[in-house]
Structures are given as C-alpha cells and as structure tokens.
Amino acid sequence: MNALIPIREHDGRQAVSGRELHAFLEVGARYSDWFPRMLAYGFAEGEDYALISEYVRSEERGRDYAQTDHVLTLDMAKELAMIQRTDKGKQARQYFIEVEKRVKQNPAIPDISTPEGILALAQQFTRTAEELVAAKHEVATLTPLAAQAHVHNLGKEFTTRQDFAREIVKWALHNGIKVTAPQVFEFLARKLDMFVAGNREDNGDATLSGERRGLSTTVKGTSTVNGFAFHTGKLTPKGVEYAWSRAQKYIIEHGDLVLRSKEIGR
Numbered sequence: 001m002n003a004l005i006p007i008r009e010h011d012g013r014q015a016v017s018g019r020e021l022h023a024f025l026e027v028g029a030r031y032s033d034w035f036p037r038m039l040a041y042g043f044a045e046g047e048d049y050a051l052i053s054e055y056v057r058s059e060e061r062g063r064d065y066a067q068t069d070h071v072l073t074l075d076m077a078k079e080l081a082m083i084q085r086t087d088k089g090k091q092a093r094q095y096f097i098e099v100e101k102r103v104k105q106n107p108a109i110p111d112i113s114t115p116e117g118i119l120a121l122a123q124q125f126t127r128t129a130e131e132l133v134a135a136k137h138e139v140a141t142l143t144p145l146a147a148q149a150h151v152h153n154l155g156k157e158f159t160t161r162q163d164f165a166r167e168i169v170k171w172a173l174h175n176g177i178k179v180t181a182p183q184v185f186e187f188l189a190r191k192l193d194m195f196v197a198g199n200r201e202d203n204g205d206a207t208l209s210g211e212r213r214g215l216s217t218t219v220k221g222t223s224t225v226n227g228f229a230f231h232t233g234k235l236t237p238k239g240v241e242y243a244w245s246r247a248q249k250y251i252i253e254h255g256d257l258v259l260r261s262k263e264i265g266r
Helices: 018-025 031-041 074-084 087-105 115-140 146-152 161-174 181-191 208-212 237-254
Strands: 008-010 013-017 049-058 063-073 216-222 229-235
Touching (some): 013 018, 013 087, 018 031, 018 087, 031 074, 031 161, 074 087, 161 181, 161 229, 208 216
Antiparallel strands (some): 049 063, 216 229
C-alpha cells in the first residue's frame, strides 16, 4: 500500500499531520483558516488532536520560523476527509480505513523482555478496555461534547424551536451545507421525538417523551396584545445540548439534515 499521507505514532495511536492532510486534500483555503473551521464540527483538543509547534526552514526568508501544526487521530482524519466531499477526500478516507485494517490484522506486539515492552503491553490492554467501555456507553446514550455545548448552548433559559433552527442553519451554512428550518423542525419532532408533528392543533408542542426526558416543554400563557391564549414548544438547556449534538452528528454523516424513512424515530 502506497503511503499517500505519512502515518506517525502519537501517544500510542496512529496519527497524521494536519498540514500534510491539508496539502493532500488540495484545499483552496490556507491551513490557518481551514483548520479552525473544521473544529466547528466538534473535535476536541487532547482527544482528537494535539497542537504542536515546529521550526521550518524558509529559503525565501533565509531563516527558520515557528509553524503551528496539529497531530490528528485517524478517526479525526477520516472525518475531515469525508467532510471535504471531494475525490481527494474520498481517496484519503479509504486510505485511512485500509491503514486501520492492516494495523488490526498485524498488531505490533511489544517486546516483554524489557520494562518498556511490558509497559507498552499494559497500555495496549488499557486502551482496549477503554474502547470497549466507550463503545458500550455510546450505544446506551449520546453524550454531547463539552466544547460544543459551551459554544452552542443558547443560554440558561428555554429556547424556541425557531431560535434553535436559526443556529443550526447558520452553523451548517458556515460549513458549506444547506439546511432549512423546516428540516430542523422535522428532525426535532420525528427523529428525536421532542415535539409534536403533523397537521394537529398541538403541532410544535413538546411531546410527553420530550418532557419526561427533560429535553422539551410547552410554555402556555395569554397574549398581552390581544388576550388570546397561546402555547409554544421550547427546548430546555439540556434539550439544546442533546439536539445540537444529534443534529451535528447527522449532518456530518449524511451531508444534510434530510431524514431517511428508516432513520425516523431512531
């Protein structure tokens, strides 16, 4: 297998250089502009990537200068490749998948005749156990990324569906993906079961399931303008974090927020 992009080992895991991946993908934007935009997809420093600084020789300047790079896990590199939605991105993603497949088929066995080898073997066992535990928890529940919740939680108070949809549409547009407010409403209702859908009087109200899970609520009152009673479905702060993480994950995986029939209610 030809090494399209150099693979390194970082903290016991396969990793790649962000700048080398950027160069291979032939992204039009500068790396310093492109990488921060990619972080909007919810990647976390220390978990998905590490920041490094290195000195690079500039023939034009005639001296060395400091340059920032990032060490990316293969999982993050695969996602970045997929997000580009280009032939280069597809090629890079398939390459990373093949690298992982070969590593699993031919795992490196540490030399246990040395203290270092014994330590390395113990670390392998620890990583395997952690991955199994993480997989089990992922099946049971989806935990929003802390950084993502910090940036996108719309406040301590309840949030209307319209305000939430506006933020999702804005984020998607910033990343070159078209999402509409009605698609967000459908996602909240039919995919996450947080609000009532369909041609009903209580359309947009919180569902019983949404209220029980503490994700949505229905605010009722009387208009001070015309005296008419009103009811409005809103997301709780917990609901904002949950719905944001689910919507973001869906958009990254599918490239849009259009529900497939098999995805409704899952």
